[in-house]
Amino acid sequence: MKKGEVGIISGFSDEGLSVKLMEMGCLPGATVRFNFTAPLGDPVCITVAGYELSLRLEEASTVLIIN
Amino acid sequence: MAKRLTIALAGNPNSGKSSLFNHLTGLNQHTANFPGVTVEKHVGTCRMPNGSMAEIVDLPGIYSLYPRSLDERIVAEVLLNHRSPDCPDVVVVIADATNLKRGLLLLTQVMDVGLPTVLALNMMDLAARAGVSYDIQLLKSRLGIPVVPINARNGNGIEELKQTLVEPLQPARKPVFAVYDDAQAAVKELRERLGVDNDYEAYQFLEQPHGLQFLSATDRQVIAEVRQRHAIFPGKFHGAETIERYSFIQNLLEAATLKPADEGWKKYSHRLDRILTHKYWGIVIFMAVLFLIFQSIFSWATVPMDWIDGWFASLSNYLQDRLPEGPATGLLTEGVIPGVGGIVIFVPQIAILFAFISILEESGYMARVVFMMDKIMRKFGLNGRSVVPLMSGVACAIPAILSTRMIDNWKERTITILVTPLMSCSARIPVFTILIALIVPQQTLFGFFNLQGLLLMGLYLLGFAAALLSAWVISKLITVNERSYLLMEMPTYRLPKWSNVGYTIVDKTKAFVWEAGKIIIAISIVLWVLASYGPGDKLENAHDYVLQDAANQRLTEQGLADRIAAYKLEHSYAGIIGKAMEPVIKPLGYDWKIGIALLTSFAAREVFVGTMATIYSIGSTEDQSSIKSRMQDEINPQTGGPRFTFAVGLSLLLFYTFAMQCMSTLAVVYRETKSWKWPLIQLVYMSVLAYAAAFVAFQALS
Numbered sequence: 231m232k233k234g235e236v237g238i239i240s241g242f243s244d245e246g247l248s249v250k251l252m253e254m255g256c257l258p259g260a261t262v263r264f265n266f267t268a269p270l271g272d273p274v275c276i277t278v279a280g281y282e283l284s285l286r287l288e289e290a291s292t293v294l295i296i297n
Numbered sequence: 298m299a300k301r302l303t304i305a306l307a308g309n310p311n312s313g314k315s316s317l318f319n320h321l322t323g324l325n326q327h328t329a330n331f332p333g334v335t336v337e338k339h340v341g342t343c344r345m346p347n348g349s350m351a352e353i354v355d356l357p358g359i360y361s362l363y364p365r366s367l368d369e370r371i372v373a374e375v376l377l378n379h380r381s382p383d384c385p386d387v388v389v390v391i392a393d394a395t396n397l398k399r400g401l402l403l404l405t406q407v408m409d410v411g412l413p414t415v416l417a418l419n420m421m422d423l424a425a426r427a428g429v430s431y432d433i434q435l436l437k438s439r440l441g442i443p444v445v446p447i448n449a450r451n452g453n454g455i456e457e458l459k460q461t462l463v464e465p466l467q468p469a470r471k472p473v474f475a476v477y478d479d480a481q482a483a484v485k486e487l488r489e490r491l492g493v494d495n496d497y498e499a500y501q502f503l504e505q506p507h508g509l510q511f512l513s514a515t516d517r518q519v520i521a522e523v524r525q526r527h528a529i530f531p532g533k534f535h536g537a538e539t540i541e542r543y544s545f546i547q548n549l550l551e552a553a554t555l556k557p558a559d560e561g562w563k564k565y566s567h568r569l570d571r572i573l574t575h576k577y578w579g580i581v582i583f584m585a586v587l588f589l590i591f592q593s594i595f596s597w598a599t600v601p602m603d604w605i606d607g608w609f610a611s612l613s614n615y616l617q618d619r620l621p622e623g624p625a626t627g628l629l630t631e632g633v634i635p636g637v638g639g640i641v642i643f644v645p646q647i648a649i650l651f652a653f654i655s656i657l658e659e660s661g662y663m664a665r666v667v668f669m670m671d672k673i674m675r676k677f678g679l680n681g682r683s684v685v686p687l688m689s690g691v692a693c694a695i696p697a698i699l700s701t702r703m704i705d706n707w708k709e710r711t712i713t714i715l716v717t718p719l720m721s722c723s724a725r726i727p728v729f730t731i732l733i734a735l736i737v738p739q740q741t742l743f744g745f746f747n748l749q750g751l752l753l754m755g756l757y758l759l760g761f762a763a764a765l766l767s768a769w770v771i772s773k774l775i776t777v778n779e780r781s782y783l784l785m786e787m788p789t790y791r792l793p794k795w796s797n798v799g800y801t802i803v804d805k806t807k808a809f810v811w812e813a814g815k816i817i818i819a820i821s822i823v824l825w826v827l828a829s830y831g832p833g834d835k836l837e838n839a840h841d842y843v844l845q846d847a848a849n850q851r852l853t854e855q856g857l858a859d860r861i862a863a864y865k866l867e868h869s870y871a872g873i874i875g876k877a878m879e880p881v882i883k884p885l886g887y888d889w890k891i892g893i894a895l896l897t898s899f900a901a902r903e904v905f906v907g908t909m910a911t912i913y914s915i916g917s918t919e920d921q922s923s924i925k926s927r928m929q930d931e932i933n934p935q936t937g938g939p940r941f942t943f944a945v946g947l948s949l950l951l952f953y954t955f956a957m958q959c960m961s962t963l964a965v966v967y968r969e970t971k972s973w974k975w976p977l978i979q980l981v982y983m984s985v986l987a988y989a990a991a992f993v994a995f996q997a998l999s
Contacts, residue, residue: 245536247782252539253361254784255399265567269576270672273681275787281396282787284668289782 231264237295238262239278244292255279256293302351303383304343304462307372307407308391309400310358311661311788313419316449317391318355319800321459326353326800338371339804345463346456354385357702360399362406363505363535366705370510376410377501378511379494384412387466389458391417394424394431394446395789401546402539405473408442411495413466417458418446423789427562430555439549441469450794473545476500477534483527490519503529566661566789574665583666587688590653594692594723598645605645609638628825636821639903640814643693646723647809648802650692654685655801659793664785671783677765678772679716680709681783687713687764690720691757694962695812696805698969706781712768714969715979718962719764721757721954724902728953729753731906734925736946756954763955763986813901813961820900820960824871828897831869839865871896885952885988886945886995888933895952902958944998948991956987 231237239260242248255278256262263277273286308314318326322341339355356375357368364370378384388407392400397418408414418424418431436444443461447454476484476496484499493499502509502520512520524530572578613634620626657663663685671681682704689697697717704710721729733749740748830836843860866872875893882892898905909928931940957963957980966976 246780249363249536249539250365250782250784252536252543253363253402254786255543257540257543266570266574268574268669268672269579270669272672273668273783275570275574275668279396279398281399282789284664284783284785284787286671286783289784 231295231297233264233266235297236261236263237297239293240296241294242292243294247289247292251285251289251293254283255281256283262293262295302345302349302387302462303354303385304351305354305356305375305385305388306391307356307376307388307403308358308419309360309393309403309786311786312358312391312393312400313449314355314358314391315797315800316794317389317417317419317447317455318353319796320449320452320455321353343459346460347463349463351462354383359403361403361539362410362501367702367710369705373501373505374509374511376407376412377498377509379411379498381511387413387415387462389415389417389462391419391449394418394420395427395429397431397550398543398546401549402542404440405542405545406497408440408469409472409474409495409497410501411468411498413468414442415458415461415466416440416442416444417449417454418444419449421446421454422448422450423562428556428559432553432555435553436549439553441471472497474538474542477537480527480529480534483523483529486527487520487523490523491516500534504535563789569790570665570787573662574669579665579669583669586657586662590650590688591691593653594646594649595726598649601645602642605638605642609634609641613638624829627829628822631829632821632825633818635907636818636900637814639821639901639907640810640817642903643723644806644810647692647696648806650689651696651802651805652798654689655798656793659791659797661788661790664787667783667785668787675781677768678709678712679765679768680704680706680713680781681785683709683713683768686717687720687761690717690722690764693722693724693809693813694718694720694959695809695965698962698965699808701969706779708772708775708777708779709781711775711970711975712771714966715771715975715982716764716768718957718959718979718983719760719767719955721760722902722959724959725756725953727903727906728898729756729950731909731925731928732941732946732950732953735928735941736943752950756950759951760954767982767986812965816961816964817901821904824897824900824904827871827874828866828869828893831865831873833868836865836868839868866893884996885991886942886948886999888940891949895958898958900960902953905953942999944995947998948995951990951994952987954987955983955990957983 239256239258239262241258242251257279260278265275265277265282267274268284271287273284274290275282275284276290277283306314306318318339318341321343325343326339326341341353341355343351343353345351354375356372359369359372361369362373362376364373375381375383375385376388390400390404390407392404404414404416416436418433424430433444433446443466445454445458445461447458449455474497480500480503483503484496487493487499487502488496491499491502493502502512502516503524573582613630616634617626617630620629654663657666666684667681669681670684674681674683683701685703686697686701689700694717697720698714701710701713701717704713730753733752737749737752742748742751839861843857843864871893872889874896875889878892878896879887879889882895887895894905894908897908928941929939932938933940933942963976963980966979967973970976
């Protein structure tokens with residue numbers, strides 16, 4: 231995803247992490263927007279479920295997106 | 298007397314929980330320990346509308362009952378341990394009305410645990426600004442619990458909330474989430490065998506037996522058996538449960554939302570983020586903020602610190618003049634009062650630092666700092682969240698170590714605890730100041746760089762570099778593989794609530810005064826005894842011995858008294874220990890006098906200056922320039938030159954930069970890690986580092 235892009239969560243590639251992501255509102259079917267990255271390129275900030283969430287690229291990459 | 302109503306406050310981080318707590322309790326709050334868990338809780342009392350008093354417990358902010366960090370585990374334990382006397386009568390779940398979805402996840406979990414629950418919808422003002430409105434009646438009837446809209450910032454709705462709390466409350470009638478069919482049999486069996494009074498509670502026992510400390514060994518045994526028989530492994534249903542809860546919440550919110558939010562109100566926050574987390578500006582601004590904080594710790598704090606210093610010195614003198622002479626007076630005026638003074642003097646710096654940290658946290662900027670620093674910190678085996686303890690460590694390691702609890706990864710938290718004392722704390726300043734003044738001339742480089750200031754800054758940077766490098770080394774040595782992640786809410790920027798800042802300052806300062814105070818006073822007393830008593834008659838007859846030695850010198854009365862004090866110290870137990878230490882510290886360039894100072898400053902680093910003053914018989918520590926000139930005049934009998942050469946001074950500076958010369962910190966580390974292993978490791982590695990650095994510096998320079 232590029233900055234400013236919007237996508238929909240379709241699933242997760244990491245079982246263990248998915249539970250935590252879901253608790254934070256990253257549910258399959260939810261809309262996410264990629265807002266911006268930290269000055270060093272990692273972590274990133276996204277908007278999901280009506281608020282801003284930051285997560286590392288490594289974690290973000292386990293979220294499967296359909297644009 | 299009827300049992301006091303116990304009300305627990307639970308909610309997401311940034312949901313305004315502490316504002317509500319401060320509103321309810323005002324200054325009637327204190328920190329206590331959760332029984333069995335060595336973690337503090339905030340408790341306070343509140344007068345209810347019917348005249349009774351209620352106990353309010355502020356639980357740490359959490360997202361879910363499935364714990365990730367230590368803070369979260371505590372909440373799970375408090376809410377799931379129904380047989381404990383600490384189990385709350387009512388739980389108030391505070392949810393941010395501008396972001397209700399996630400708050401409701403926690404609410405539905407808490408409801409299912411079977412405790413009477415009240416939902417406090419906070420930030421109704423922001424919600425109104427965002428254009429959101431909810432059908433409160435519908436929320437009430439669908440959830441089956443009281444729902445009270447409040448504004449914790451200005452106190453609107455708090456009276457209504459209190460009124461609701463004194464009415465008889467029942468647990469929610471039916472659970473939001475019915476335990477899965479697969480788990481039914483296991484839950485039923487566990488409920489029968491352990492007498493658990495609720496499906497979801499039993500289900501949580503099955504899901505997270507390792508996290509719950511209150512379960513006894515036999516309980517665990519039973520749980521393990523049941524789990525094995527029914528093939529349930531922890532986390533089996535967790536994901537599905539979360540999805541089911543969210544779908545309930547989604548339906549509820551679709552029905553109850555009269556008007557959805559538009560994102561427009563966050564426009565300013567987004568714009569601020571574009572600057573504050575900008576590739577270059579973000580870092581420049583963060584550096585500027587750090588500079589402002591340090592500047593104020595070091596310049597503003599000196600004024601009240603001087604008052605405190607003077608006040609304690611005059612108190613000591615006053616008592617010395619008024620009280621009859623004797624060991625009790627000596628203990629009081631030379632042991633206890635300077636000990637207490639040595640703690641209180643750091644209060645201004647700690648208060649100022651935590652004022653800043655609290656403002657940064659309240660405004661939402663701290664989350665951005667964590668966000669920006671995460672990548673760098675991760676390279677060294679730390680976490681973006683380690684930045685806060687490391688920054689706090691510049692004032693004092695004790696509150697800094699307490700603030701590591703928000704780091705959810707055990708390994709990263711432990712490493713942060715281990716390296717935080719390498720950050721140069723304020724207790725090192727008096728030691729640094731006097732040693733630097735001794736070995737570096739008051740000169741400027743290129744006209745504006747003050748040489749002494751440069752060396753001081755160098756020592757701070759050295760401490761920081763040592764902290765990062767040690768973190769890196771330790772992260773290679775601890776081979777526990779626990780997944781590290783950073784899932785952090787970036788709260789919307791807002792103005793800090795000043796009363797919350799005030800409460801934080803009081804709270805952190807109190808933690809420091811108590812934690813450090815207990816130990817420093819105890820050690821001050823021990824050291825006073827060691828320094829005041831010695832074998833044989835040398836101490837009682839010190840006066841005569843000194844007169845004999847100084848028979849042909851013309852001493853003033855003051856000079857004689859100072860000589861006697863120095864003579865006494867030399868022949869006291871402390872002096873004997875110092876002399877015994879000499880072979881060990883000789884390679885660092887120190888003699889037995891410095892040895893005594895190293896020993897006494899083990900309680901707290903700043904004691905070094907006071908001990909130096911006594912050894913070099915100045916009599917009082919008030920005048921630093923006189924200590925300096927005495928130290929300058931001290932002759933090394935082997936070389937015939939001055940004792941405090943550049944090599945010795947630098948070696949001492951490096952020693953104090955790295956050495957773990959603080960008993961209070963060790964005690965706090967013990968409490969936080971619940972074992973002696975980590976404080977011992979910390980003591981050993983820092984002492985080795987200090988010794989090695991001092992050794993290399995002295996040997997290379999002399």
